[in-house]
Amino acid sequence: MAELKQVEIARLAGVSQATVSRVLKGDPQVNEAMRERVLAVVQELGYVPDARAQSLRSQRTRLLGLVVHRAPAALAGDPFFSTLIASIVEQSGRYDYHLCVDTARTARSQRAIYEELLRTRRVDGLILVESETHDKRIERLCREGFPFVLIGRYDPIDAVCSVDNDNIGAAFMATDYLLRTGRQRVAYIGGPAGLTVTRDRLQGYKNALEAHGIGYNPCLIGFSEFNERSAASAMAELLNHSPAPDAVLGLDDRIALGAMREAKRHGVRIPDEIAFIGFNDSPLCNYVEPSLTSVAVDIPALARKATEMLIALIEGREPHPKRQIVPARLVKRESA
Amino acid sequence: MAELKQVEIARLAGVSQATVSRVLKGDPQVNEAMRERVLAVVQELGYVPDARAQSLRSQRTRLLGLVVHRAPAALAGDPFFSTLIASIVEQSGRYDYHLCVDTARTARSQRAIYEELLRTRRVDGLILVESETHDKRIERLCREGFPFVLIGRYDPIDAVCSVDNDNIGAAFMATDYLLRTGRQRVAYIGGPAGLTVTRDRLQGYKNALEAHGIGYNPCLIGFSEFNERSAASAMAELLNHSPAPDAVLGLDDRIALGAMREAKRHGVRIPDEIAFIGFNDSPLCNYVEPSLTSVAVDIPALARKATEMLIALIEGREPHPKRQIVPARLVKRESA
DNA sequence: GCTCCCTCAGAATACGATTTCTATTATAGC
DNA sequence: GCTATAATAGAAATCGTATTCTGAGGGAGC
Numbered sequence: 001m002a003e004l005k006q007v008e009i010a011r012l013a014g015v016s017q018a019t020v021s022r023v024l025k026g027d028p029q030v031n032e033a034m035r036e037r038v039l040a041v042v043q044e045l046g047y048v049p050d051a052r053a054q055s056l057r058s059q060r061t062r063l064l065g066l067v068v069h070r071a072p073a074a075l076a077g078d079p080f081f082s083t084l085i086a087s088i089v090e091q092s093g094r095y096d097y098h099l100c101v102d103t104a105r106t107a108r109s110q111r112a113i114y115e116e117l118l119r120t121r122r123v124d125g126l127i128l129v130e131s132e133t134h135d136k137r138i139e140r141l142c143r144e145g146f147p148f149v150l151i152g153r154y155d156p157i158d159a160v161c162s163v164d165n166d167n168i169g170a171a172f173m174a175t176d177y178l179l180r181t182g183r184q185r186v187a188y189i190g191g192p193a194g195l196t197v198t199r200d201r202l203q204g205y206k207n208a209l210e211a212h213g214i215g216y217n218p219c220l221i222g223f224s225e226f227n228e229r230s231a232a233s234a235m236a237e238l239l240n241h242s243p244a245p246d247a248v249l250g251l252d253d254r255i256a257l258g259a260m261r262e263a264k265r266h267g268v269r270i271p272d273e274i275a276f277i278g279f280n281d282s283p284l285c286n287y288v289e290p291s292l293t294s295v296a297v298d299i300p301a302l303a304r305k306a307t308e309m310l311i312a313l314i315e316g317r318e319p320h321p322k323r324q325i326v327p328a329r330l331v332k333r334e335s336a
Numbered sequence: 337m338a339e340l341k342q343v344e345i346a347r348l349a350g351v352s353q354a355t356v357s358r359v360l361k362g363d364p365q366v367n368e369a370m371r372e373r374v375l376a377v378v379q380e381l382g383y384v385p386d387a388r389a390q391s392l393r394s395q396r397t398r399l400l401g402l403v404v405h406r407a408p409a410a411l412a413g414d415p416f417f418s419t420l421i422a423s424i425v426e427q428s429g430r431y432d433y434h435l436c437v438d439t440a441r442t443a444r445s446q447r448a449i450y451e452e453l454l455r456t457r458r459v460d461g462l463i464l465v466e467s468e469t470h471d472k473r474i475e476r477l478c479r480e481g482f483p484f485v486l487i488g489r490y491d492p493i494d495a496v497c498s499v500d501n502d503n504i505g506a507a508f509m510a511t512d513y514l515l516r517t518g519r520q521r522v523a524y525i526g527g528p529a530g531l532t533v534t535r536d537r538l539q540g541y542k543n544a545l546e547a548h549g550i551g552y553n554p555c556l557i558g559f560s561e562f563n564e565r566s567a568a569s570a571m572a573e574l575l576n577h578s579p580a581p582d583a584v585l586g587l588d589d590r591i592a593l594g595a596m597r598e599a600k601r602h603g604v605r606i607p608d609e610i611a612f613i614g615f616n617d618s619p620l621c622n623y624v625e626p627s628l629t630s631v632a633v634d635i636p637a638l639a640r641k642a643t644e645m646l647i648a649l650i651e652g653r654e655p656h657p658k659r660q661i662v663p664a665r666l667v668k669r670e671s672a
Numbered sequence: 673g674c675t676c677c678c679t680c681a682g683a684a685t686a687c688g689a690t691t692t693c694t695a696t697t698a699t700a701g702c
Numbered sequence: 703g704c705t706a707t708a709a710t711a712g713a714a715a716t717c718g719t720a721t722t723c724t725g726a727g728g729g730a731g732c
Contacts, residue, residue, distance in 0.1 A: 053392050056388045056389050076422050077618055082416075087408060090439065100437075117434070120387035283413045
């Protein structure tokens with residue numbers, strides 16, 4: 001059943017294999033009667049071309065690679081990635097592409113992913129998530145001229161195509177909101193310090209302070225890994241200093257929630273004595289008590305734009321704005 | 337740089353292309369001096385074989401397909417899938433396989449996935465998640481003799497390889513726990529009615545009732561989609577009947593939490609008047625108030641076993657137990 | 673009526689690796 | 703010293719499709 005090839009179809013339809021290929025590719029050079037004859041046989045036998053042979057011949061696999069720069073353990077349970085992956089799959093399917101997912105297993109294997117996916121030509125292009133401020137992977141991809149799109153930003157190289165959430169603007173908006181609603185000592189808990197997203201949101205936070213004429217105080221800044229425990233200890237640190245913050249902007253919902261729990265544990269009342277805002281507007285936000293105000297990142301839009309840009313690159317079209325920014329919005333709940 | 341082929345290596349090393357291939361495949365038939373000569377050139381130029389050509393020639397893509405039988409919207413934000421995907425990627429990487437993810441975009445495209453991934457031989461095998469009690473996809477895969485493993489169960493066909501969480505046992509354990517701790521009217525809110533997992537957990541629930549000599553009451557059973565709103569309305573339904581339940585076992589954490597919120601909204605005290613238990617032990621459980629008791633499903637183990645079985649099937653080894661069961665454990669928190 | 677061009681389909685080649693087949697050389701055995 | 707047998711490497715075929723090259727046939731133009 002599956003050992004059908006174009007030659008078989010050709011034999012049964014009484015034509016050459018080349019003609020079968022032409023019919024399937026919709027080549028206009030083929031006569032109507034012959035086209036119908038071939039299509040009838042194709043339909044009847046349920047023939048489908050072999051993607052492996054097509055890949056070799058056309059030098060295209062129609063496969064996109066998604067490389068997540070995180071160890072699997074750090075990825076587990078993160079609702080951001082469910083949404084991202086589902087959205088990219090949906091979008092790439094529209095263009096007849098499939099998605100191959102890879103993660104950084106170890107530092108060593110991070111390099112290996114590039115060997116495996118890229119050098120082997122297993123995928124036609126890559127979508128990268130979570131870049132660092134100086135990222136060797138990106139430098140290398142540029143050098144090799146391989147099609148890729150970054151979800152995030154990479155300033156050092158102009159030619160890099162990227163789609164980013166408006167992190168600076170969103171952090172500004174959230175901080176501004178906190179300050180407008182009477183908070184005086186807004187703290188920021190970022191993610192790992194090397195990440196671009198950590199830096200960008202810090203920038204937005206600083207911009208808002210400046211707009212309100214408030215000085216930047218490094219004692220109100222913390223960093224955390226992508227887990228609750230780390231966020232809680234960052235929060236504990238902030239609470240130890242005086243003056244204690246009366247608001248916290250967390251890099252993502254899990255970090256904000258880890259911090260919020262720590263504050264609760266210290267007996268601080270939320271939102272009366274301290275406010276919290278997170279990022280991603282994940283399902284978590286609605287369930288916690290008090291419910292968490294969060295910046296909704298439009299993940300499907302990021303995925304859609306990144307996928308479209310990547311496919312454009314692959315197919316030789318130059319994406320017009322090389323850097324796109326997707327706006328975010330603040331979803332207000334009880335915590336702030 | 338990337339236009340390196342074996343012939344080029346061969347030319348530079350002064351050997352035939354066949355020899356280069358043999359060296360790279362570790363063929364023992366090749367003389368040591370020659371092997372070193374070839375490897376030196378390979379190292380120097382950083383040659384990596386073209387996966388597309390290998391796929392065609394060897395009839396293997398070294399790609400596994402993960403097909404999730406859910407629309408992207410239903411997948412978004414679900415921490416179960418982040419963990420599942422991360423675990424499968426990690427495990428398949430150990431065997432030099434990559435992962436291609438697909439979802440059911442629409443009913444129509446569900447069929448298309450099979451055309452696209454399977455008939456085109458784009459992947460070597462499939463991992464299916466979330467089966468229905470009578471599943472045409474599975475019947476078809478069996479007929480075609482295509483290697484696949486189900487995460488879940490499929491009773492109608494003995495030959496189906498599957499790895500399942502011990503749903504019956506786990507639901508028994510959770511229900512038994514509720515009954516032992518003095519609950520009298522335990523309710524169950526399943527997922528969509530057609531899913532095997534919904535049925536299995538209902539079975540475990542019934543078994544526990546029976547073990548405690550309690551009659552089965554259909555008024556204590558509800559069904560929900562995979563979102564909070566649907567769960568809340570199922571819960572509202574249960575609360576309308578009298579006697580109202582004093583405990584609820586939800587099919588997953590999001591469903592249990594949706595139900596819990598509805599109960600709160602009705603002013604019922606938790607866990608005093610009503611207890612809640614969910615499934616998956618997702619990060620959510622720790623954050624809500626009261627924290628949610630949940631059955632921890634060992635997703636990495638499911639992923640690991642499924643991946644190993646699938647690779648065995650692909651490589652022609654018969655997996656010894658065709659059906660594996662992974663035990664679950666109850667993580668007790670405040671809600672029950 | 674002849675040439676020219678156009679349309680269309682078959683033959684042949686290419687994609688880059690793996691593997692079978694074949695040939696060469698060296699070694700052993702007598 | 704001659705044949706039989708390994709050991710080893712090159713030549714050639716193969717995987718299934720896409721595409722270029724080639725040629726056959728028909729219609730238009732003079």
